[in-house]
Amino acid sequence: MERSFKEEVKSLRLTTGDVFTGEGILAVTKALLQSGVSYVGGYQGAPVSHLVDVLTDAKDLLDELGVHLETNASEAAAAAMLGASINYPIRGAVAWKSTVGTNVASDALANLASSGVTGGALIVIGEDYGEGSSIMQERSHAFAMKSQIWLLDPRPNLPTIVDMVEKGFELSEASSTPVMLELRIRACHVHGQFHAKSNRAPAISRNAGLENPTFDYGRIVLPPSSYVQEKHKVEIRWPAAVKFVQDNKLNEMFSGSLDEIGVICQGGMYNVVIRSLQQLSLADAFGESKVPIYCLNVTYPLISTEIQQFCTGKKAVLVVEEGQPNFIEDAILAALRRGDINGARIYGKDVLPMAGEYTGEVVLSGMSKFIERSAPRGVDIASIAKKRDALLAPKLQAGELFGGPLPTRPPGFCVGCPERPVFSAMKLIERDTGKFHMSADIGCHLFSTLPPFNIGNTVLGYGLGLASNAAIDPLFAKRTVTIMGDGGFWHNGLTSGIANSVFNKSDGILVIMNNGYTSATGAQNIPSSPHEPEAKMTGMSIEAALKGIGVNWIKRVTTYHVGEMSKTLKDAMSSSYNGLKVVIAESECQLEKQRRLRPVVSAALKAGNRVVRTRFGVDEDVCSGDHSCIRLSGCPSLTIKDSSDPLKVDPVAHVNNACVGCGLCGEVAHAAILCPSFFRAEIVQNPTWWDNLKWRLRATVIGWMQPA
C-alpha cells in the first residue's frame, strides 16, 4: 500500500474525553467504530480509499471489537454485503468513490433499498467532483432519489461529519432505509479535530455470532413483496425519515439581521457560502452572518415544512446547490408552490453556474449577483459590486501580464513506471502499422491518452476496456487493441470482458497491465499482488484465470523490454490465429517497488555492504536536442536543460536525479534507433577491495590512452 497508517490506527483507539486530530475520512472511520458497526467493507478509490486502508492496518483493534473487514472485489460486492443488515439488527458500512462506484453498485443498492434494512446501513461515498477529480462529472444525488436512499451532506467540519455518521445509523434504523453519507474530495481530506467517544463493541460480531437465520418473505424482492416494498417506502419509511430529521434537527437554521433574504445551501457548501459572505463584509470569521442560512445536512429527503418556514416572509432566497441537474432548487420551488408561499423569489442556477465545482470564486461571484439583484434593505449594493470587482481584479491583471495561458500539467506516469514502456512500444509500432484504434480502460494506463503518447480512443468504465471493444473489433478493417489493468481484470474485466470475448469469438488484442496493485488508487493489493501478506497468499494468477476461461494465445512480456513488446504486439496484429490474443505486460509498480527497496538499500548502505546504484544519463555533447526520446517516453526524470555548448540553441535532453534506473530511455533509444547519447552508469557504493583493484587497474590503463 502507498501509505502506512500505523500512527492513524492509534487515534482509532481514542476514548471519551480524548481529542481526535486528523483527516475527515479517518474521522468517519472512527465514527463507525463509535457507532458499533459489525462489519465494514468497500472498494478503493480516491477520496475514500483511506477508510478501508486504515482499517486494514488496524487488524488488532477490529479483532478485539469483533468487527469484520472485507476488502471487496468491487463496489457491487461491497453494496451486496450490506444485505447483512436486511434481516438482522446489525450495523454495517461500506465506502467507495462516487459516482463511478455507485454506478457499479447500483444493482445491489436498488435491491437493498427495496427490501429495507433492520440494522443501520451506511454508505460512505467520496464525491469525486471538481478540482482533482479523475472521473465524469455527475451527482450521486440521483441515485438517492431513484432508489430512495437518504442522502447526508454534512457541513465539512469534523464534529458535524462525525455526528452525521452516528445520526445516520439511527436514521437508517428509524426509517428502515439505507443512508448515504456524501463527502466531497476536500472534506475527505480536511484536517481538523473532534471530541472522541469510546468505541462500541457490536452486540452481534465475529466474537458473538448469530445463531438462527431470520426468514421474512417480505424482504425478498419478488412479487408480491416488491409491490408492498414500494408502498412501504413512501407510506412508512419516508414519513419516518422526515420525522427523524426534524426531531433531531439534522438541518440547521442560522438567523441573520437581513431577514428579507436568505440562503439555502447543501451542508458541504456551508463554509464556502460563509467565506463569500465574509469577503462581501456580510459575515464575520466565526460564521455570524447577516444573511439567514438554512443549511441542509440532509439533502434527501428535503423537509418541505422547514423550507416553507424558512422562506416565509422573505423576498429572495439563494439556493447554493453544487452540480446538475438542480434537483434541490426545483424541489424547493415545488415545495413553496404547494405551500402557496409565493413571496420569495428563488435564485440559484441563474446567478450561479449550472455546471462545475462551486469554488470560492464561483460562489463569491454568485453571491454578489444575488445580493445586487435582491437588494435587501440596509446593504449598499454599489459597494458590493465594487468589492467583488476589486477581488477579481488581480486575476484579470495576471491574464494580461502573461498574454496567454500557461502550459498545463496533467498527471502522468511516475518516474520508472512499468506501464509507460508499453505505450513507447505502441508508438514505435505505429511506424509500421499506422495508427490503430485502442479501447482504453480505467487506471494509471489511461495517462497514455495524454502527451506525449496520445494513444487511446475511448474509455467506458473500470475493467470494461475489452467489453467496450466488442463492436469496434468486428467493424474495423484492421485489428484493434484493448487495454485492461490487473485491477480492472479482477474488478469485472475477467467476466464482462474476457469471458464475453471468448464466448463471442472475438478476434481482438488485449494487453493486461500486470503491475501487481490497483496503483491509481494508492497501490492496494489485489488477488494477484506479488507481495501479499502471508495470510492472504491465494495463488490466484491472471494467466491461470485466462487459461481456465479458454484463452489460448497468451504471451507474457516484461514491459521494460520495449523491443520484445513491439515484436509481440506486431505478431498479435499480423497473426493468423483467430481468437482473443492476450499480452500480459508484466513489471511491478515502480512506486511500490521503490517503497519496498528503499529501506532495504539504505540499511545495506549503512551496514557498509556493496550496493550498485544504476542511473541513466544523456551525453550532452552527443545529444542534438531533437527530443525524440522524450516523445517516446515522457518520463518525468527525462527532461531538458540548456546545452552547455555555446553554439547549440536547442535545449538538450537530460536525466535528472529522480531517475530510478529503469532503463526505458536506453531501451527506447535502442528500439527506435534514436541516437548514441544514452548511457547507463553503475555506481558501486561501498566498493570491495576487488572492485577498487579492478577500478584502479582499468583507470591506469585507460589513462595512458585518454585525451583530456
Next chain:
Amino acid sequence: MNLPERPITILIAALGGEGGGVLADWIIAAATKQNYPVQSTSIPGVAQRTGATTYYIELFPAKFADLGGKRPVLALTPSPSNVDVMVASELIEAGRAMQNGFVSPDRTTLIASTHRVYTTLEKMHMGDGRIDGDRIIKAAETLAKRNVLFDMQAIAQDSGTVISAVLFGALAGSGALPLSRADCEAAVHGGGRGVDASLKGFDLGYKHAAGELKAAAPEAVKRWMDHPSERVKDSFPIETHRILEEGVARLVDYQDTRYATQYLDRLKPIAKLDRERGGQALGCMLTNETGRFLALWMSYEDVIRVADVKTRKSRFERVRGDVMAKPGEPVHIVEYLKPGVDEVAAMLPTSLANRLVRWTDKRGLTHKLNKGMYIKTTSIVGFGLLRGLAALRPVRRMTSRWQAEQTLIDRWLGEVQAAARRDLQLALEIGLCGRLIKGYGDTYKRGRGNFLRILDHLVTGTQFTTDRDRALAIKSAREAALADPEGRKLEGNLSTHGVTPLPPEAKPIKFFRKKPGSEERRPA
C-alpha cells in the same frame, strides 16, 4: 480582547511527489502545538501522479484560549484575492496561482522556487518549446505584496533533502505566519525520517527569506572554449568574434587546422556582404548565425566523433558529477549504441557506400541490420574499441558522409550568399535553416529531408513577389518543420505555396481479418 477579523490563508502549489503534503503537515503540527485553530485540505487522488496539485491551509491567528468558546469557520477552497501566503514549489506553478487570482497586491506574500520543472509539452518540442520564465517573475513583481523568490531546488539538492523543507524554512523566515523559527523546527523534528537534512534545508530557506543570505548568481551554463584566433580578429567584425572563435576551436578539435581555415574561408564572402549591406546595425546576425550553424554542421556527429567525445577524461568526470557519485566510488559507464548499415556506409568511400546501400536496399535490409550494442567504456576492451574508432579521424575526408555533407553545405552557403546580395533578412532566414540539420538515424534523415524541401521549393523554385515574402515563407516553413515529427505540418505549410505534399509513409504491416461468416483468414 479584539479577535482577528479573518484567518491567515496559505495556499501551497506543488507537483505530485514533491512533499507538498509533508509541508502542509508541518504547518498544521506547528500551529496545533501553539493552540491556533488550523485546518488543511488537499485534493490528492490521481493528481499525485506527477501532476500539479494544491494544499490549502487556514490558520486563525488567535489561540483557542482567547476565543471564549467561539470557533472560526474555515474554508476548504481558496478564494481570489484572499490568500495571504502563496507557496509554489516551481515557477510555472507560481504563475498558475497568479492566473487563478491567488496573488494580490494588498496581501499576498509569494514564496516560490524559481527553478523550472518542464511540462511534457515544453519538453517534447523538436526545438525549444520552453516558456519564458522571466515573464512570470516580472508578473510576480507587479502582483504580489512581497516576493521571496529563489532557486530552492538547488538548495534542497545541496542539503540532501526535498524542496518542501526549504519552502518551510522560507515560509518561516518570511515572517508571514505567527509561528517562530523554533516552533517550525520542532514540527520538522516531530516528522520523523530525514530530520537532519530537512533542518539543513530549512535553515538555508529561512536565511534566504529573512535576507541573511543572498542567492548565489547562477553559474554560467555555456562552456566557451575561448581560444583566440588571429585571423578572426583581423578579418571579421568584432560582433562575430566570440562565435567564430568558438567555431574555429570546435573544428580544430573535430578535425584539424586546415578544416578550421576552410570554415573561415567559407564565411568570408558572407561576412563581407553582411558588412557591406549594413548588417552591423543588426549585430552582424547573418555572419553570427550562419557561422554558428556552419560550425555545428561541419562538426557533424559521425561514429568517429561520438567515439571521440565519449572517451574523453572531461566526459568521465562530467558523468561522475551527473550521477552524483561520491569520491572513491567506481562508476562504470555502459553506452547504448545501435549502429547499422547507414553508419557503416557513412564511413566508406562514396562508391563503396553506394554499392553497399544498393545491395541492402534490394534485400530490404538497410533498416534491419542495426546491431544493439552495450559497450562498457570504462573497461579496457570497450575503451580501446572506441578509441580505435576515434583514431579513424585522418581518413574522415575520404568517407562518403564527408562528401555528402560538404556538397550540401556548399549549396546552402551558395544560397545564403546569393540571397545576401539582395536582402539580408532573406539570407538570414536561409542561414537559420541550418538548425534543421541535426541528430542521428531517422531524426537526421527527417531533418535533412525537411531542409531540402525548403531549399528546393522555397529558397529556389516557387516564385514570390518580394524577397521579404520569401523570407517570411522560409521562416514559417522552418517553424512548421520543427512542429511535428511526421512532417505533416511542413507539408501543409508548403502546400500553401503550391508545392504538392509528399504522401504519408507507407505502413508495411499486413493485418489478418476474418471474412464475415467464415473462419478463414485473408490479409486485409
